[in-house]
Amino acid sequence: MLFSREGGLTAWSLLLWLLFLAAWQAGSGQLRYSVPEEAKHGTFVGRIVQDLGLELAELVPRLFRVACKERTDLLEVNLQNGILFVNGRIDREELCGRSAECSIHLEVIVDGPLRVFHVEVEVGDINDNPPVFRGRVQRVFFPESRLLDSRFPLEGAFDADIGVNALLSYTLSSSDFFFLDVQGSDELSQSFFLVLGKSLDREETAEFRLLLVAADGGKPGLTGTVWLLISVFDVNDNAPVFDRSVYRVHLFETVANGTLVITLNASDADGGLNGEVVFSFGSDVSFNILVKFKIDSSSGEIRLIGNLDYEEMKSYDIQVIAFDEGSPSMSGHCKVLVKVVDVNDNAPEVLITSLSFPVREDAPVGAVIALISVSDLDSGINGQVTCSLSPHVPFKLVSTFKNYYSLVLDSALDRESISAYQVVVIARDGGSPPLWASATVSVEVADVNDNAPAFAQPEYTVFVKENNPPGSHIFTVCARDADAQENALVSYSLSLVERRVGEHALLSYVSVHTESSKVFTLQSLEHEELKLLQFQVRVRDSGVPALGSNVTLQVFVLDENDNVPLLLGIGPGRAGHTVSELVSRSVCAGHVVAKVHAVDVDSGYNAWLSYELLPILGGTHSPFWVGLYTGEISTTCALVEKDTPRQSLLVLVKDHGEPTLMATATLLVSLVERPKASLWTFVSMSGSEKAIVDVNVYLIIAICTVFSLVLTLLLYTALHCSVLPGDSMCGPGKPTLVCLRAVGSWSYSQQRGQRVCSWEGLPKKDLIAFSPCFPDSRNREEQLQTTEDSFVSV
Missing domain, CATH: 2.60.40.60 (Cadherins)
Incomplete structure (x- = not known):
């Protein structure tokens, strides 16, 4: 891009750049545009949103944004039309210096999903920097004895642009005595000399003023000028001469201070003081050179006095002057070009x-x-x-x-x-x-809710004593959720898969605290009504969607000794039951005269009953005794005449619970001289007795005959029952046995009512003690029957 001398863009050059603004290419995920430097605010760069394949409507929802490593105010995107435009002054020389390539790297980021696009905006150079000399005047000294074609090096101009815009050409104002000789170098710099074209005569002309003009290659071109002040003096015919005009040196950027860079050699053909040479840097040497290098005035050694940094400066162009000691002094010139070699001294x-x-x-x-x-x-x-x-x-x-x-x-x-x-x-x-x-x-x-809460085991067994107070805490379940935060917050509830327990609703028995997972009973439990309560507790987390699991609780209700023995036929809760019995004086010892029937609705030891005969008031010896576990009252010896014809026996029935509960029954025994058919008759506490019916001898003989037939039938049945114990005619059915292995003690009693077929009349009820648990279900029935038979009195 070319500038006019007034610094503005020409219309045709601006149009030329606009033709390339929308150029882009896709490669390695990059979008590429170009824009000239110094473009005005609002200059169109490219339709970036359209070129990236995005929609204008989604820019704001997806948080469209542009990031830049360089200055962030140079380029901007209009979110209304998706156009990338110039937002600030772009100075290529400020951004990239004299680098051949200069680009602004943008990162376009959008969310939902997250994507990043790389956009490279190439900044084109325009001819906005004129050639500049270091000073407005350069002084040159020529002795009048200087030979024709003598050469004097001149300092060139500097142009901050690149390429053709920095390609300089020089012209010198017209003179018969001097002309320019310009020489190019491989360093993209030019060396040019002022050449003497005609012999000088100091007496004729002592000083010349010539205008040196430097013009760059831009269109339109820019120029810079400097005045050459040439003084002619009449001394010292020979100036010091270097063996080379340009010295090239390569130094690693990590070399130490004091390192010798080069030793210069200059000779002077004159003799004496006119041949003594002194070295120095040129007057136009920059400050960067003075702080990095020094020259020994007598030996011509140039040494390093500062640290080199390839990333800061890649080369140094050092002008050196050699003066002799003549009067006036004459000088020779050379250039030392120091190239810095990169070393891997910067970490990524x-x-x-x-x-x-x-x-x-x-x-x-x-x-x-x-x-x-x-x-x-x-x-x-x-x-x-x-x-x-x-x-x-x-x-x-x-x-x-x-x-x-x-x-x-x-x-x-x-x-x-x-x-x-x-x-x-x-x-x-x-x-x-x-x-x-x-x-x-x-x-x-x-965290994502991908783990359901889980219990440590699928089933728990809980033991609760009956008569517990309502609201008792009986167990605490615990579930763990591997998730975090709200996904691990769990709540507990009863699973309503089984809504009822017998005739009652499950919710009337137990409840579960939602947060603490404690299980409570809502009412007092009775072992005699409910021996096993089985239900499920459900746990759910707070995730979306919620996950859950179940655990089964088996609550065994343990028996307590809360029921007194019950005398059959009388009713519970009454003491002092009375039984009347007629006994012949002719019976022998061991004759069963009566039997007390009692049961206990408790289980285990709490239902194991024992009987004992309390001593009669007055201390009179009784000829009767009672079976400890059978309740049968029999004679201890043969009855004699002195035995009281009417005796009252007090039978105590008690269980084996803690504490022991008991009941009493009174047996009124009447001794008669002849045998009569006796009937077991239970009366109330009022003592009323039923009348005993006399039977004549013939009726007794008939009854005995019928009894013999019945006894024969019963013996046959008994033999048949011993072969098939499961089909017993006298048994009420299979017993129910429950054992708590975890406790290791008896929990439930084996209750079995056994009918005893006897000539004495009414069938009798008997209570059987507890039976142990057997691991094998088949042997359990056999061993249970054996245990029962050991306690049954026939």
Whole structure:
């Protein structure tokens, strides 16, 4: 782009640049535009939103934003039309100096999903910098004896532009005595000399003023000028001469201070003081050279006095002058070109520019986690950077553009296994030895409700004593959820799969606290009514959707001794029951005269009854005794005449519980001289007795005959029952046996009513003691029958 002398853009050059503004190309994920420097505010650069394949309506919802490593105010995107335009003054020389390539790198980032686009805007050079000389006047001394074609080096101008805009040409104002000789070099710089074209005569002309003009190659071109003040003096015919006009030296940027750069050699053909040479830097040497190098005035040695940095300055152009001691002094000139050689002295830099944390544990493989950029100030292979990750992490790096990477998910996450990762990004350059740098990315894994709460075991057994107070805490269930936060907050409730227990609702027996998971009874439990309460407790977490599980609780109601023995036929809760019996005086010892029938609705030891005969008031010896566990009252010896014809026997019935509960029954025994048919008759506490019916001898004989037949039938039946115990005619059915192995004691009694077929009349009821538990169900019936038979009185 060319400038007019007034500094403005010409219409045709602006149009030429606008033809290239919309040019872009897609390569390695990059969008490329170009814009000239010094473009006005609002200058169109490109339709960036359209070229990226985005929609205008989604820019704001997806948080469309532009990031720039350089100044962020140079370019802007209009969110209304998606156009990238110039927002500030772009000075190419300020951004890139004299670099051949100059670009502004933009990162366009959108969310939902996270994507990053790399946009490169090339800044084109325009001819906005004229050639500049270091001073307005350069002084040159020529002796009048100087030979024709003598050459004097001149300092050139400097142009901050690049390319053709910095290609300088020089012209000298017309003179018969002097002309310019311009020589190019491989350093993209020019050496030019003032050449004497005609012999000087100081007496004729002592001084010349010539105008040196430098013009660049831009269109329109810009120029710079300097006045050459040439003085002619009449001394010293020979000036010092260097053996070379240009010296080239290569120095590593890491060389130490004091290192010898070069030793210059200049000779002077004159003799004496006119041949003594003194070296010095040229008067136009820049400050950067003076702080880095020094020259020994007598030996011509140039040494390093400062640290070199390739990234700061790649070369130094040093002008050296050799003066002789003549009067006036004459001088010779040379150039020392010092090139700095790059050394791998800069470690890579790692920059994490965009993060997407925390990461859900159900994030898909390939999801972008972070954006990473690396850089290295070195050049060549020393500046080539490769990136890697710390091992054993479920992530990987994907290159999106040169020195730009995306950290993406490489495998599935599980927060319950690992809740956070420390991902170390390591960047290494290609130098020898290589340098490296690292950056740590902390990736937190967000929880997802993917674990249901679980109990430690599928079933719990609980033992509760009966008569517990309502509201008693009987057990606490506990479920663990491997998730976190609200996904691990659990609540408990009763599972309503089984809504009823017998005739009552489950909710009337137990309840579960929602938070503490404590199980409470809502009413007092009775072992005689409910021996086993089985239900399920359900637990659910607070996730979406909620997950849950169940656990089964088996609540065994343990028996307590809360029921007194019950005398059959009389009713519970009454003491002092009375039984009347007629006994012949002719009976022998061991004759069963009566039997007390009692039961206890408790279980185990609490229902194991024992009988004893309390002593009669007055201390009179009784000829009767009672079976400890059968309740049968029999004679201890043969009855004699002196035995009281009417005796009252007090029978005490008690269980084996703690505390022991008991009941009493009174037996009124009447001794008669002849046998009569006796009937067991139970009366109330009022003592009323039923009349005894006399039977004549013939009726007794008939009854005995019938009894013999019945006895024969009963014996046959008894034999049959011994072969098939399961089909017993006299038994009430199979017993129910429950044993708590965890407690190791008796919990339930074996209750069995046994009918005893006897000539004495009415069938009798008897109570059987508890039976132990047997592991084998088949042997259990046989051993249970054996145990029962040991306690049954026939």
